[in-house]
Amino acid sequence: MTPLRARYSRIERVVSNLLDEYQVVQAPVPIERIVRGHGITLQSGDLADVSGLLARSGNKTIIGVNADHPLTRRRFTIAHEFGHYILHEGMHSHVDKDYRVNFRSAESSAGTNVPEIEANFFAASILMPKQFLIGDDAISVLDNDDGVQRLAAKYRVSGHAMSLRLANLFKYQTPF
Amino acid sequence: MPDEFYAELGSNIRRRRDAIAMTQSTLATKAGLKRTSIANIERGAQAILVHQLLNIAKALKVSPTSLIPKEIEQPQEHQAVEFSDDVRQLLDRLERTKRSAGR
Numbered sequence: 046m047t048p049l050r051a052r053y054s055r056i057e058r059v060v061s062n063l064l065d066e067y068q069v070v071q072a073p074v075p076i077e078r079i080v081r082g083h084g085i086t087l088q089s090g091d092l093a094d095v096s097g098l099l100a101r102s103g104n105k106t107i108i109g110v111n112a113d114h115p116l117t118r119r120r121f122t123i124a125h126e127f128g129h130y131i132l133h134e135g136m137h138s139h140v141d142k143d144y145r146v147n148f149r150s151a152e153s154s155a156g157t158n159v160p161e162i163e164a165n166f167f168a169a170s171i172l173m174p175k176q177f178l179i180g181d182d183a184i185s186v187l188d189n190d191d192g193v194q195r196l197a198a199k200y201r202v203s204g205h206a207m208s209l210r211l212a213n214l215f216k217y218q219t220p221f
Numbered sequence: 222m223p224d225e226f227y228a229e230l231g232s233n234i235r236r237r238r239d240a241i242a243m244t245q246s247t248l249a250t251k252a253g254l255k256r257t258s259i260a261n262i263e264r265g266a267q268a269i270l271v272h273q274l275l276n277i278a279k280a281l282k283v284s285p286t287s288l289i290p291k292e293i294e295q296p297q298e299h300q301a302v303e304f305s306d307d308v309r310q311l312l313d314r315l316e317r318t319k320r321s322a323g324r
Binding site: 062066083084088090100131134137 | 225228229235236238239240242243244245290291304305307308311312316317318319
């Protein structure tokens with residue numbers, strides 16, 4: 046049941062329902078509260094070169110995250126594994142090493158590795174919801190590095206993740 | 222274990238609802254319940270009647286049995302998934318080096 050191409054609009058709807066359900070109306074999105082609210086056990090520890098993992102068996106699900114990574118990366122990892130949990134029901138365990146945050150990369154247009162692309166898109170969408178970014182007038186900082194960094198700090202994501210998300214959402218729609 | 226049973230039934234309903242991107246309100250309307258009942262059912266805080274389960278399953282376009290916790294159908298040992306060695310090792314390692322995720 047692996048989808049052939051990433052289901053972007055469905056993922057946007059799933060994320061928007063989750064934010065409604067947990068009554069999240071502004072950044073930073075409390076990703077840990079949402080994940081725990083789903084009955085998932087979050088564990089942080091020494092995972093060496095692994096960023097995160099998802100393990101579910103019976104009715105118990107664990108998301109593990111590398112405690113040595115910075116907060117912004119841990120948040121992205123948690124959101125990414127949670128994306129696998131929500132979107133990929135048949136996936137019982139999953140280990141992510143150096144997953145690429147570069148959603149919609151050349152790899153995604155080639156249609157390879159759809160679950161990873163979906164999990165990354167889910168993570169970006171839930172940590173940096175489109176409506177919140179519009180409310181924060183993110184379009185006006187598109188080409189302003191300081192502005193992108195300020196937004197990244199507010200959303201508790203890396204500057205890299207924020208600039209990719211902004212480019213993905215707004216870059217090709219704004220008239221210049 | 223009624224509590225666990227309803228908690229899992231609730232989480233199955235929620236997972237399915239999430240998967241088809243349906244809101245709690247929409248599900249409530251379709252199943253003839255209040256949104257707060259759906260919230261309670263999903264949390265496992267409300268035991269539901271059989272006809273309500275049927276209405277919810279119909280609204281979610283799945284069979285009622287697909288929402289019922291698996292332990293009812295088969296013993297737990299068949300249900301648990303065997304993890305591969307690397308996953309088991311990582312889980313052990315996590316357990317040994319546990320730190321608060323919310324630092």
